Amino acid sequence: MYPESSQRSALARAFGCARVVFNDAVRAREQARVAKEPFPTAAVLSQTLITRAKDTPERSWLGEVSAVVLQQALRDAEAAYKNFFASLTGERKGKKVGAPRFKSRKDRRQAIRYTANARWKITDNGRLSLPKIGEIKAKWSRELPVTPSSVTVIKDAAGRYFASFVIDTDPETDQERWNEPEPDAAIGVDLGLAHFAVLSDGTKIHSPRFLRRAEKKLKKTQRELSRKQKGSRNREKARLKVARVHAQVADARKEFHQQLSTKLIRENQAVAVEDLAVSGLARTRLAKSVHDAGWSQFVAMLDYKAQRYGRTFVKVGRFEPTSQVCSACGHRDGPKPLDVREWTCPACGTQHDRDHNAAKNVKTAAGLAASACGAPIRPEPIPAQRDETGSHGIPPENRAA
Secondary structure, three states: OEOOHHHHHHHHHHHHHHHHHHHHHHHHHHHHHHOOOOOOOHHHHHHHHHHOHHHOOOOHHHHHOOHHHHHHHHHHHHHHHHHHHHHHHOOOOOOOOOOOOOOOOOOOOEEEEEEHHHOOEEOOOOOEEEOOOEEEEOOOOOOOOOOOOEEEEEEOOOOOEEEEEEOOOOHHHHHHOOOOOOOOOEEEEEEOOOEEEEEOOOOEEEOOOHHHHOHHHHHHHHHHHHOOOOOOHHHHHHHHHHHHHHHHHHHHHHHHHHHHHHHHHHHOOEEEEEOOOHHHHOOOOOHHHHHHHOHHHHHHHHHHHHHHOOOEEEEEOOOOOOOOEOOOOOOEOOOOOOOOOEEEOOOOOOEEEHHHHHHHHHHHHOOOOEOOOOOEOOOOOOOOOHHHOOOOOOOHHHOOO
16 A cells, blocks of 8 residues: 555554554553453453543543554454463464563554444545545555455555455365366475475476575665664664565565465375474574575465365474485485485485485375375385395304304
């Protein structure tokens, strides 16, 4: 979105009012916890923090923004506490969620939400009309298939404004938009740094290295920022330049991940990847390259797209020796340093590309290596080598009489 100067000021007021109501709700609950009293309900908080607060001199400016924005801020606080308690009891799966914290006006990301009862609308000339804000010029990324139930207005660290809509869709309709792949179409994906991904069919996908490519420009903008006086308007301008460069890098990386994940899910019935220890790798000398690759974001996209379009998505354990096992015969040749990109299996003599072999093993370890009729494919057995047969006990000449 591209708001005018007066509209940016109105949005700033809305962001600030929503932030104050959220912080007041967190403070009220924290005070109740310290006093060992029951938490105030959402209805009580709405009455005290919004309705009555507007009549006081200290909070009279809450009436300058839409009441729906303030109500949604209370709902956000309520949802934050529910997620926190569900995380404590184990009802919420995945990453642990901490207790809600106060929001700061210095937070680079600000957001407000309007529901249908706020009477916002999309005008005939393609503008977004928001209550007490006005009609904002917008550039649409796609047409809305149905009437949205809510819209969230977001301001990011680079000073850009976005509108995010919530709509109800039919998953079956989404699946019909794609042609169904072959029943036995499956792929294993080996993620890396030399190549972003190597597929089990031999395809190698080049790593764009968006951050590395932007380092020269980023270095210049950060140098300009460091020379500006803290608290000055020129420093804020310089900060926005740095934030815009980072935003361009993040957007380009996300677009690359979206296109590649969509392609893999569209063309295969099943996709398998290795569950990498990204947090551990991010503490090594390869940290910048690991963050630049964005593996976690890419795997998350594969996961939700597979669920949405009815595909099978499998994560292979990170301790699976995919780089040590021959994909042809199953012989385990032991760990290898990273500079070894090709190796020959001593058992069957097959020459392997390290990443391609790992991708094949990822597919096999996930149980996706199956023939068209569904029978599992296993490596063909080979005769044991001469030095591997028999007993490996004490040689006769070394045995005691």
